[in-house]
Amino acid sequence: MTIARTLTIAGSAAQGSAGIQADLKTFQERDVYGMSAITAIVANNAKTEQGIFTQPLGAIEAQIYAAFEHVGVDALKTGMLFTQEIIDHVSAIVKEENTGHIVVDPVMIGKMGSQLLRDDAIVAMKEQLFPLADIITPNTMEAAKLLEWETIDNIEAMYQAAKELHQLGPRYVLVKGGALADYPAVDILYDGEDFKEFRSERIDTIHTSGAGCTYAAAITAELAKGQEMKDAVGLAKSFVTEAIRHALSFERGIGSTNHAACRNKKI
Numbered sequence: 001m002t003i004a005r006t007l008t009i010a011g012s013a014a015q016g017s018a019g020i021q022a023d024l025k026t027f028q029e030r031d032v033y034g035m036s037a038i039t040a041i042v043a044n045n046a047k048t049e050q051g052i053f054t055q056p057l058g059a060i061e062a063q064i065y066a067a068f069e070h071v072g073v074d075a076l077k078t079g080m081l082f083t084q085e086i087i088d089h090v091s092a093i094v095k096e097e098n099t100g101h102i103v104v105d106p107v108m109i110g111k112m113g114s115q116l117l118r119d120d121a122i123v124a125m126k127e128q129l130f131p132l133a134d135i136i137t138p139n140t141m142e143a144a145k146l147l148e149w150e151t152i153d154n155i156e157a158m159y160q161a162a163k164e165l166h167q168l169g170p171r172y173v174l175v176k177g178g179a180l181a182d183y184p185a186v187d188i189l190y191d192g193e194d195f196k197e198f199r200s201e202r203i204d205t206i207h208t209s210g211a212g213c214t215y216a217a218a219i220t221a222e223l224a225k226g227q228e229m230k231d232a233v234g235l236a237k238s239f240v241t242e243a244i245r246h247a248l249s250f251e252r253g254i255g256s257t258n259h260a261a262c263r264n265k266k267i
């Protein structure tokens with residue numbers, strides 16, 4: 001039996017909703033083979049680096065090589081990379097090894113407030129990683145930070161941001177509008193020529209931890225299976241919308257996107 005092979009290079013989110021955990025759960029739900037290279041272990045929900053345990057560069061490198069050498073990779077995704085050193089190292093390996101698709105989710109701050117990318121690592125993300133990417137998937141806050149804009153608070157600004165981010169070298173830019181509370185959940189895809197909007201109704205829930213990771217992981221899975229980018233994003237959008245609709249509350253603040261919400265549906 002053959003199966004599409006996916007790799008996530010990201011942080012471990014101990015509470016299970018986001019990061020590596022969200023990615024592997026999503027890969028499983030999308031019927032692809034999932035592998036992981038853990039960059040950091042995140043065991044905090046607070047606004048400090050306490051509880052963030054960065055992995056040594058050698059350990060990150062060994063995990064990525066294990067995936068490429070023992071199995072092979074049809075598509076990979078990056079999530080929390082945290083430091084400039086990790087971005088430089090991962091970019092160099094991916095450039096040398098990869099022949100498949102690359103999805104870059106420029107994770108910066110977790111929904112629960114953890115800083116997941118240091119400010120001095122943003123330049124490396126833009127210069128080293130974005131030119132390698134088939135698609136980058138910033139939310140509005142991340143897009144504004146990448147462009148050194150004060151804010152992105154409407155759909156016109158999302159369009160403009162997608163255009164400017166495309167100049168940094170990725171094949172596609174997907175600006176996610178989940179944080180724009182006055183609008184439906186609109187995301188803008190741009191390929192350097194054409195725009196496409198992906199819309200869903202806004203679901204009234206606070207339990208969206210992991211939504212961005214789940215969305216990018218689902219895109220990665222669909223690309224690994226051979227879908228074209230627009231179809232991959234469309235399928236992933238439907239998947240993440242259901243995961244938010246059936247989100248899990250653990251009655252302790254922000255709960256989790258439900259990665260298994262589509263298990264018995266045809267999406």
Ligand SMILES: Nc1ncnc2c1ncn2[C@@H]1O[C@H](COP(=O)(O)OP(=O)(O)OP(=O)(O)O)[C@@H](O)[C@H]1O
Nearest residue numbers: 139176177178179185186202203209210211212213
């Ligand atoms: N309340 C909501 N209802 C419906 N869709 C939503 C809602 N919030 C976010 N989304 C959608 O979920 C996907 C993830 O977007 P979001 O903007 O939350 O990413 P993110 O901020 O990177 O997520 P995370 O911080 O969880 O990684 C997008 O398709 C977005 O439009």
Ligand SMILES: Cc1ncc(COP(=O)(O)O)c(N)n1
Nearest residue numbers: 011013018019110111209210
């Ligand atoms: C290790 C890790 N990676 C990514 C996220 C972002 O996801 P969210 O913003 O939903 O918490 C996270 N919280 N933790």
